[in-house]
Amino acid sequence: MTDKDAICLEALSVDFDGRFQLNDISWTIQPGEHWLITGANGSGKSALAAVLAGAGEPLSGSLSGLPARVALVSYEVQAELIEAERRKDDADIIDVIAEGTPVAEIIDEVCKDHTLAQTLIDKLGIRSLMDRAFRKLSTGETRKVMLIRALTSRPELLILDEPFDGLDLDSLVWLQAYLKDLAQTVPMVIVLNRFDEHPDFITHFAYVNDGHLLQQVERKDEPALAELHQLLHLKTSKLKVPAADPAAQLPPLNPSDPLVRLNGVTIRYEDNTVFEKLNWTIEANQHWQLSGPNGSGKTGLLSLITGDHPQCYVNDITVFGFKRGTGESIWQIKQYIGYVSTALQWEYRVGTGLRNVIISGFYDSIGLYSKSTETQREIADQWLALLGMTERADEPFNGLSYGDQRLVLIARAMVKHPPLLILDEPCLGLDDMNRQLVLALIERICTSKETAVLYVNHHAEDRILGIDNYLALGDTPT
Amino acid sequence: MANYFNTLPLRQQLAELAKCRFMHLDEFTDGVEALKGKKMVVIGCGAQGLNQGLNLRDSGLDVSYTLRDEAIAQKRQSWKNATENGFTVGTYEELLPMADVVLNLTPDKQHTGVVNTIMPLMKKGACLSYSHGFNIVEEGMQIRDDITVIMVAPKCPGSEVRAEYVRGFGVPTLIAVHEDNDPKGEGLALAKAYAVGTGGHKAGVLMSSFIAEVKSDLMGEQTILCGMLQTGSLLCFDKMIEEGIDPGYASKLIQYGWETTTEALKYGGVTNMMDRLSNPAKIRAFDLAEQMKDIMRPLYQKHQDDIMNGTFSKTMMADWANDDAELLGWRAETAETAYEKTQAGDVDISEQEYFDNGILMVAMVKAGVELAFETMTAAGIIADSAYYESLHETPLIANTIARKKLYEMNATISDTAEYGCYLYNHACVPLLGDFMKGIKSDVIGKGLGLNDTGVDNARLIEVNEAIRNHPVEKIGAELRGYMADMKRIV
Known part of the structure; x- marks a missing residue:
């Protein structure tokens, strides 16, 4: 020894x-x-x-x-x-x-x-x-x-x-x-x-x-x-959320319709029912916090909304006016959503520069396959400045530390000011200072009238001002 | 059934072989419109079937799966794949009579049986889609006159077809229309919409023909893609053991060496792969490749001839009829080789070391890629097709060897490819016998070990020019350029 x-x-x-x-x-x-x-x-x-x-x-x-x-x-x-x-x-x-x-x-x-x-x-x-x-x-x-x-x-x-x-x-x-x-x-x-x-x-x-x-x-x-x-614990002082791209007009939503309506939804695998008969409606500009232990199906529930879960086609789901399984494409749905999660970060294995990673949020793609506009590049640069990464705009994304990657992906999710912003454990891997920064950003977004925030977090102390609806998923049924 | 290709007059054979055109993005502005609201029924739910179906559904199309009664009754893996993903699954009788488009994504060997079973159930004027043309071209399957027959073949494994779609991109895809079966002239529109539905149009679509696809695909898989890698693995391993190299090291150098060296191929063709060697090593690899090309050329020509005149498919189908006796025997034989039985050692080999100590392997890849390409184009296959079926797919196959050696490669490629691979290997190992006698560990296992890496300028220029001016490099640069343009961030 x-x-x-x-x-x-x-x-x-x-x-x-x-x-x-x-x-x-x-x-x-x-x-x-x-x-x-x-x-x-x-x-x-x-x-x-x-x-x-x-x-x-x-x-x-x-x-x-x-x-x-x-x-x-x-x-x-x-x-x-x-x-x-x-x-x-x-x-x-x-x-x-x-x-x-x-x-x-x-x-x-x-x-x-x-x-x-x-x-x-x-x-x-x-x-x-x-x-x-x-x-x-x-x-x-x-x-x-x-x-x-x-x-x-x-x-x-x-x-x-x-x-x-x-x-x-x-x-x-x-x-x-x-x-x-x-x-x-x-x-x-x-x-x-x-x-x-x-x-x-x-x-x-x-x-x-x-x-x-x-x-x-x-x-x-x-x-x-x-x-x-x-x-x-150093905190940043003034925070200004960069504006949306005025040229990028989403097809308008009917303001009286909810953004999301899940009617008795179930996720079931051969050996396991993750949850069943769950009802949930998210109205426009209504902010939610979702909690639950590991394996309770938080991520599965979110992916029914984003269209990433294949069982979204066998449930009664209406998102942004589309009843799922009636000929809509997932890209028509994703255009209304900004999304951050650990799984996304693992998927986002690209050598793309940081500016382009942020711009890819306008196109809902991992990597960028479309020609960006001057305005989009300017907006992306404002986000980089906010994150203190101006000098690093062209560095490859996969060379960043885990926490820095997370910050860039949060900017990517917010860049288009989506009607629905889904933040699945956004602070995972962030240090105190950056956590404060992200939480402050989320609070700022919550006060605007254009985005509904759906926030998932284990940490009770990370409560966000402005979120007043809560959904808790139960233990995993055995 | 007669070999369809052999029934055509020569000028039509040549015209079909020469079909291959890279389509432009603006040819896909109609999106999935041609398939909107139509019932698409997939037969088979393996990796291609499942992942293509997931993409098509996410593009707003109506997709369901039909399986044989036993697969449904016994809840086999294919049934689970489809149901867990929320698809409707039904028997042939239940789903096929309503289908507008039937996607046949079963293995080649089952095609005749499957197609004969489903054809009477298909409604008048429906469309039948293949992802490989063997059944039509080699077996001469006759499809009812009222049915439109198309091919849509993503040039990547099923999991990648899905992963790239989810990223907002796609994988390169080959499409074709069987012109004998295009009664309403809608084949191309359907094939294009199908390619859009899987995301293929974003990564590049090649418009080809059933014949060009089959004849080039068969040639590529049995020679450079699988055959050369199998022969190379066995020869290089035995040589290293003979030269006293540690067996664990030798096994690892080969298992991961193909993957590492061909990764360089993927990015910048043969030129880039050769550029990863030191100047003296590059010249050695070049010379070795030239010698091997001279020795192996008749073998490549024989494979191409047998594929063209139908000898290959006839031989293989005879083995199908004989319960795969040859295939299974050869598979068992491969498992007993010294290379297969030696575990990769727990040694560190750096990325560069795979090149430096694997000069012969690099030479084999170069020789195989160039010979396959040269032989295909000499037989009338257009350069674009020949590129995809040689250089482009080599890294994909090399990845399988990195996982679990030759066993994995042969288990994951189609039976057709595996059969051709063994044919090649049996001829190629003895063919290279004399050549291998002159090989020492400086080109496989140890590296040149030179203190002075100087070379003669004139000789280096000559070698570089020969590498860079090979026709596979010309078309490769062009096609990789299209892909990069599409993938590049603007």
């Missing part, structure tokens, strides 16, 4: 595919310490954590004392695994449907402690998903599988990049308690955007900015900690 060794990074510089660099990092993790890495989106928090798991190409300096078994949970690792599953799907050159690897197998691949695995499967409430294809899981469910993989690999160092994002309340509370126990035997490095959520067992804080490790603060140094907190 090497558990008496300190992990030492000395003047370490690391390159990530030429897209990002960590520079001159000197950092020592002594046995018994638990670190929280914090910083703005794109600062290099995740990169620094990933270096401990062997990511990146070291350029200079040294890294020593790492134990043999390091486990990492992060969006990047999660996305890679999903991508790997997706690629398997591509192989059906002629006519074979790939089912995808079942969850049980995904867990088994790396599991060194089967008893623990069984406990975790129950505690995180995913027993019923064991035979389901991994790539068919919801965001939160996928996250749980990643956690189980890491926790059952008998790690000697556990690195958790945003472990609490996307989990429902029950799972969150249980996981926090479990980690607290585990902290007595396993050193941890945790990356969190929400500084307020840091666990009690954290002994040290590292603040990262622009690829540099700027501050290292011990918990007991209270004045330094308060300063760090404030730094992370």
Whole structure:
């Protein structure tokens, strides 16, 4: 065992595919310490954590004392695994449907402690998903599988990049308690955007900015900690939502008709009824918050509205005046909707520049396949300025950090001032400052008379002024 | 039934083979209008059937699925695919008499049986659509005079047909009208609307003929696409073992090497793939490819001749009639090869290393692509078709080998392609025997290992010009240009 060794990074510089660099990092993790890495989106928090798991190409300096078994949970690792599953799907050159690897197998691949695995499967409430294809899981469910993989690999160092994002309340509370126990035997490095959520067992804080490790603060140094907190809570002052494109006129809606009418809708798979006989009407300019635990069908419900769920054709659904299944095309429906979700972000794997990603919101496409107008480019630039990304307009989207990608996709959803704006966990992966920015933007949109906001979030404290209708989905029926 | 192609006079054969035109976006302004309100019934719900149906429905068209009685009664996978996605599923008797357009998306081998069963049930004046022309061209299936016969063939796997549509784009698609069966002259309008419904028009549509599609598709799949990759895998692996390379390394270099090197092909043709090599390695690969082209040329010509005169389809159909004895035997044989049985090792190979240590593999891809293209165009197939059926599809097949080696490739391609692949492999392995005797690990497994990568200027210029001026590069640049124009962000 090497558990008496300190992990030492000395003047370490690391390159990530030429897209990002960590520079001159000197950092020592002594046995018994638990670190929280914090910083703005794109600062290099995740990169620094990933270096401990062997990511990146070291350029200079040294890294020593790492134990043999390091486990990492992060969006990047999660996305890679999903991508790997997706690629398997591509192989059906002629006519074979790939089912995808079942969850049980995904867990088994790396599991060194089967008893623990069984406990975790129950505690995180995913027993019923064991035979389901991994790539068919919801965001939160996928996250749980990643956690189980890491926790059952008998790690000697556990690195958790945003472990609490996307989990429902029950799972969150249980996981926090479990980690607290585990902290007595396993050193941890945790990356969190929400500084307020840091666990009690954290002994040290590292603040990262622009690829540099700027501050290292011990918990007991209270004045330094308060300063760090404030730094992370910086808020922007004036916010102005860029205007819509005056040339882009949607076919007008009948103002007395609801935007959405779901009449007794059901989503059912062979083995599972997600929800049934649900009624829901969204009137024009009526704002809603949708909540429910992982797997309760939030995303499925939203995709019945957006037309992305195939069962929208066997339910009684009227959206924007179109009764579904009467000869309308999905593009006629999508033109009225702005949409952000984690699934969209995973789908949005393009090297397109940021300006064009925002412009693609005018065309409801992933990537841009149409000629944009001068006005659209100007509007996109105003959004980039608002996000503080003016200089980066032509950078490729897939080179951005996870949180920065999320910000750009939110701008893409809002750019056309749609009659219905659907925000499925929009703050997932955002740091405090950017979360404030996004919430303020949403509030601003809610006060305008042109857009109905449909907001999905686990975090109760992220309530938005102006939202006064609530729909809660129940537990998954078994 | 007689081979349809062989019943045509030569001038018509040549005219049909030469059909292939890249259509412009403004030819699709009618959208899906020609199919609006018509009942489209899909036969078969595999990857193509399901994903095309999802796209067509999302484009506002009326789509349902018909399956054989047993598939419905036993709730087979095809039944689940269709019902879970909210489609109406019915028996042939229930749905076909009302269908305006019937989409036959079953495997080739079933076509004769399926078409003979459904034809009496189809209403007068309906349309029958294929995604591959084998049944019409090689088996000579006669379709009732009142029925319009078209082909719409997306040139990508079913999952991609769907994924690209959802992104707001599409995949390149080939369409054709069987002119013997176009009684109302509406075939082209229907095929165009179908291509729009699947999103294909956004990525580019090729107007071709049943004959050009079949003769070029068969040639491509049995030679460069599947045959060459199978032969290359087996020969390169055995050579590396003979040269003392670690078996795990050798297995991995091949399994992922085809995918990695042909990815360069996808982006910038043979030129770009060769440019990924160092100058001395490029010249070596060029020379090796030239030697192999001379050796393999008669084999490519034989395949093309057999395809043209119907020998190939006759041979294969005889095996169909014999319960696939040859096909299954060859499949088992492939599973027993040293390459198939050796797991890829747990070694890191960088993207560039696949080129540097796989010079022979790069040479094989170059030789195969160029020979297939040259042979097809010499036989009267137009360059556009020849490009799609050689260079364009090679990376797609290479991806399957990266997943689970030759087993995966042969399991996912059609039985027709698999049968042709084995025919090619059996002839090509001995054909390259003497050539392989001269091969050492510097071109497969280890790399040239030169300290000095200098080359003679005149020789390099000569090699570069030969690579860049090959006709497959000319048409490739043009067609990739169309695609990029369509995909480019303006």
